[in-house]
Amino acid sequence: MKRKFIPADESFARWKKDPRFVAAYNALAASLIKARSEADMTQEQVAQAMGTTQAVVARLESGKVLPSTRTLERFAKATRSRLRITFEPQPKAAR
Secondary structure (H helix, E strand, O other): OOOOOOOHHHHHHHHOOOHHHHHHHHHHHHHHHHHHHHOOOOHHHHHHHHOOOHHHHHHHHHOOOOOOHHHHHHHHHHOOOOOOOOOOOOOHHHO
16 A cells, blocks of 8 residues: 655644644744743844844744754754753633
Protein backbone atom coordinates (compact mmCIF):
# COMPACT_ATOMS: atom_id res chain seq x y z
CA MET A 1 0.00 0.00 0.00
CA LYS A 2 1.38 3.38 -1.00
CA ARG A 3 1.13 6.08 1.63
CA LYS A 4 -0.11 9.51 0.59
CA PHE A 5 1.69 12.47 2.11
CA ILE A 6 -0.26 15.66 2.56
CA PRO A 7 1.70 18.89 2.12
CA ALA A 8 1.92 21.00 5.29
CA ASP A 9 0.28 24.02 3.65
CA GLU A 10 -2.70 21.86 2.65
CA SER A 11 -3.08 20.57 6.21
CA PHE A 12 -2.63 24.08 7.61
CA ALA A 13 -5.40 25.41 5.33
CA ARG A 14 -7.75 22.70 6.62
CA TRP A 15 -6.80 23.25 10.26
CA LYS A 16 -7.39 27.00 10.01
CA LYS A 17 -11.11 26.24 9.60
CA ASP A 18 -11.25 24.68 13.09
CA PRO A 19 -11.91 27.36 15.76
CA ARG A 20 -10.08 25.28 18.40
CA PHE A 21 -6.96 25.17 16.21
CA VAL A 22 -7.17 28.92 15.55
CA ALA A 23 -7.44 29.62 19.29
CA ALA A 24 -4.46 27.39 20.08
CA TYR A 25 -2.44 28.89 17.25
CA ASN A 26 -3.20 32.44 18.40
CA ALA A 27 -2.14 31.42 21.91
CA LEU A 28 1.18 30.18 20.50
CA ALA A 29 1.79 33.50 18.74
CA ALA A 30 0.95 35.36 21.97
CA SER A 31 3.34 33.09 23.88
CA LEU A 32 6.16 33.94 21.49
CA ILE A 33 5.55 37.66 21.94
CA LYS A 34 5.37 37.23 25.72
CA ALA A 35 8.64 35.26 25.84
CA ARG A 36 10.41 37.94 23.80
CA SER A 37 8.93 40.71 25.94
CA GLU A 38 9.93 38.99 29.19
CA ALA A 39 13.46 38.57 27.79
CA ASP A 40 13.41 42.33 27.11
CA MET A 41 14.51 41.72 23.51
CA THR A 42 13.60 43.20 20.16
CA GLN A 43 12.67 41.04 17.20
CA GLU A 44 16.07 41.90 15.72
CA GLN A 45 17.87 40.70 18.87
CA VAL A 46 15.92 37.42 18.90
CA ALA A 47 16.63 36.96 15.21
CA GLN A 48 20.34 37.49 15.73
CA ALA A 49 20.38 34.99 18.62
CA MET A 50 18.51 32.48 16.42
CA GLY A 51 20.75 33.06 13.41
CA THR A 52 17.89 34.29 11.25
CA THR A 53 16.27 37.55 10.19
CA GLN A 54 13.89 39.93 11.94
CA ALA A 55 11.31 39.16 9.23
CA VAL A 56 11.29 35.48 10.25
CA VAL A 57 10.67 36.42 13.89
CA ALA A 58 7.89 38.80 12.84
CA ARG A 59 6.22 36.01 10.82
CA LEU A 60 6.45 33.65 13.79
CA GLU A 61 4.85 36.21 16.08
CA SER A 62 2.15 37.07 13.56
CA GLY A 63 0.71 33.56 13.67
CA LYS A 64 0.82 33.36 9.86
CA VAL A 65 3.30 30.47 9.68
CA LEU A 66 3.35 26.99 11.18
CA PRO A 67 6.71 26.78 12.97
CA SER A 68 8.62 23.55 13.38
CA THR A 69 9.54 22.24 16.81
CA ARG A 70 13.17 23.00 15.97
CA THR A 71 12.31 26.64 15.25
CA LEU A 72 10.37 26.91 18.52
CA GLU A 73 13.35 25.41 20.37
CA ARG A 74 15.67 27.99 18.79
CA PHE A 75 13.24 30.78 19.74
CA ALA A 76 13.09 29.50 23.32
CA LYS A 77 16.87 29.33 23.58
CA ALA A 78 17.22 32.83 22.10
CA THR A 79 14.76 34.27 24.62
CA ARG A 80 16.21 32.28 27.52
CA SER A 81 12.93 30.50 28.05
CA ARG A 82 11.83 26.87 28.07
CA LEU A 83 9.70 25.24 25.37
CA ARG A 84 7.11 22.89 26.79
CA ILE A 85 4.78 20.86 24.59
CA THR A 86 2.01 18.87 26.25
CA PHE A 87 -0.74 16.50 25.23
CA GLU A 88 -3.98 17.10 27.06
CA PRO A 89 -7.15 15.00 26.85
CA GLN A 90 -10.04 16.59 25.01
CA PRO A 91 -13.38 16.93 26.76
CA LYS A 92 -15.62 13.98 25.96
CA ALA A 93 -17.97 16.14 23.89
CA ALA A 94 -15.10 17.17 21.55
CA ARG A 95 -13.94 13.64 20.78
